Amino acid sequence: MAVYWAIxxxxxxxxxxxFIKGFRVGGGLLFIYFYAFLVFIAGFKYGSIDYFGYKHLYxxxxxxxxxxxxxxxxxxxxxxxxxxASLSSLSKFLEFPYEFFVFFIxxxxxxxxxxxxxxxxxxxxxxxxxxxxxGFVKDMGQLRNGxxxxxxxxxxxxxxxRSFLSFVFVCFLAFGVQSYAIVSLPLYFFYLFFKLxxxxxxxxxxxxxxxxxxxxxxxxxxxxxxxxxIVSESLARKLAGYASEAQAQASLISxxxxxxxxxxxxxxxxxxxxxxxxxxxxxxxxxxxxxVLLFAITIDVPTMGARSLDMFSSGxxxxxIALSLNFFRGAYKYxxxxxxxxxxxxxxxxxxxxFAPYQNILFMS
Numbered sequence: 001m002a003v004y005w006a007i008x009x010x011x012x013x014x015x016x017x018x019f020i021k022g023f024r025v026g027g028g029l030l031f032i033y034f035y036a037f038l039v040f041i042a043g044f045k046y047g048s049i050d051y052f053g054y055k056h057l058y059x060x061x062x063x064x065x066x067x068x069x070x071x072x073x074x075x076x077x078x079x080x081x082x083x084x085a086s087l088s089s090l091s092k093f094l095e096f097p098y099e100f101f102v103f104f105i106x107x108x109x110x111x112x113x114x115x116x117x118x119x120x121x122x123x124x125x126x127x128x129x130x131x132x133x134x135g136f137v138k139d140m141g142q143l144r145n146g147x148x149x150x151x152x153x154x155x156x157x158x159x160x161x162r163s164f165l166s167f168v169f170v171c172f173l174a175f176g177v178q179s180y181a182i183v184s185l186p187l188y189f190f191y192l193f194f195k196l197x198x199x200x201x202x203x204x205x206x207x208x209x210x211x212x213x214x215x216x217x218x219x220x221x222x223x224x225x226x227x228x229x230i231v232s233e234s235l236a237r238k239l240a241g242y243a244s245e246a247q248a249q250a251s252l253i254s255x256x257x258x259x260x261x262x263x264x265x266x267x268x269x270x271x272x273x274x275x276x277x278x279x280x281x282x283x284x285x286x287x288x289x290x291x292v293l294l295f296a297i298t299i300d301v302p303t304m305g306a307r308s309l310d311m312f313s314s315g316x317x318x319x320x321i322a323l324s325l326n327f328f329r330g331a332y333k334y335x336x337x338x339x340x341x342x343x344x345x346x347x348x349x350x351x352x353x354x355f356a357p358y359q360n361i362l363f364m365s
Contacts, residue, residue: 015125031124045359063086063093084178088101106146113318116153116156120323131318133344135317151174152174178311181311186290205293208293267285277327281326
């Protein structure tokens with residue numbers, strides 16, 4: 001696990017150095033260093049979580065099964081999403097090994113995220129630290145989740161500009177990688193709802209949280225999949241499989257759950273001020289809160305709840321933290337930075353078990 005701690009602590013140190021001393025010289029070098037190192041770690045990994053599961057998916061698809069939205073593999077919809085399966089099939093057609101495919105996906109996912117970190121905030125190293133603590137594990141193992149969450153970052157501009165077709169197109173691309181990304185479609189209308197008075201938004205937020213405590217989402221999923229022909233048979237089986245994993249959880253009162261909920265409440269309270277000062281931060285915050293609410297609703301179905309956080313809350317959290325730094329001055333900015341980096345450290349400490357012991361294919365005998 002030392003490699004993960006090394007890159008996180010290097011990021012924290014660089015953030016403090018860059019921030020406290022106004023160190024801007026060499027910022028481009030820092031960007032290249034962290035980008036190259038993370039691509040190296042994720043791209044050449046071996047035996048990480050889901051590594052061999054994805055290899056099985058890679059081996060089981062081909063262009064002969066091509067179909068939209070899922071390839072007709074006869075083995076369910078997992079990994080059969082048409083974009084994901086097409087990339088796998090193309091790699092195999094070109095006779096590239098599975099290791100190259102892993103490297104390509106990791107590089108693509110990390111490149112998209114770093115593009116947004118660099119484009120949207122001068123505090124990109126802070127965003128990188130938050131990404132390492134909250135999202136890097138997905139690019140280390142759960143490849144489809146990592147890439148889909150990266151693609152969804154492209155919804156920021158269409159949401160702000162109210163470009164419905166562009167927004168749907170991005171969601172469609174993300175769906176083509178990870179079918180769960182279909183739940184991003186209501187975001188277009190949730191954004192409009194979020195522009196209402198906080199006297200409306202905040203009570204609704206708490207009502208949804210309270211409702212989620214009593215709503216049996218797993219039973220609802222089974223009922224829909226068994227009684228309505230709105231999804232394919234294979235997708236219905238997948239939904240039923242998710243529901244069978246249902247278990248009582250107290251994730252909303254976990255450290256991460258409490259902090260995510262608190263961040264959502266604070267953002268709602270100041271959302272009007274944020275909207276007039278930074279449309280980008282407002283949009284990122286809307287997506288973050290949407291993920292928290294979706295997580296609360298699906299909390300008794302672990303797979304769906306986790307993906308809700310992965311794609312929306314955790315996926316957009318690095319930008320939320322980095323963009324928020326622009327709103328603080330003087331000692332308050334230092335305090336916010338310290339609290340944010342401290343939270344990233346605690347999050348990394350609590351979730352380090354999600355990372356498999358690191359192995360690199362370049363150093364294996």
